[in-house]
Amino acid sequence: MKLDMEKYKKIRQAQANGARTIDELKEMTDIVIENDEERKEVEKVLQNACKCKNVSVEEVAQAVKNGADTVEKVMEATGAGSGCGRCKAGVIPSIIENKK
Template identity: 65%
Template sequence: MILDNEKYTKVRGAQAQGARTVKEVKDMTGINIENDQELREIEAVVQNVCRCQNVSVNEVVSAVKNGADTMEKVMEETKAGTGCGRCKGIIANIIENKR
């Protein structure tokens, strides 16, 4: 991965605050995307909620729209958040905003 830890942390933090697109991440963080490879990596991170279990944002949003209205229900339905747990802020934001 070419994306440095600082930028990765900013992207994940923005996701936990509701960013769902690269543009929203850029607007929230002021992150400078230096090249196409870095852009592709940020796009991949933005599409993924849980790196440990490889669970996408769309999978979590779908679970929430289908009634998983608590962290525990989302975890049971998707397995997101059952590894290291660092994605729980993003999951909580998706539950809260249903997007």
């Protein structure tokens, strides 16, 4: 199952605003998760910081803990942000700022 683009965009925007869990996502958006299959897809998106390079939020958070305090340093350490670049404007800075 693939998420529809509208839901995907809302999830990524919520991630950029600090959402890391489904509960946080629900607090920040009007997303309704229809079933268990969709829940799994939402969880996959929430765990992923950079879709193009398949870099997890955890990998980026670990790079930040190891001193990567700018988007450029995170890119160097993980490869995240070196594809289409969308995550450089939202998700990666959020992880750096929130350190999670």
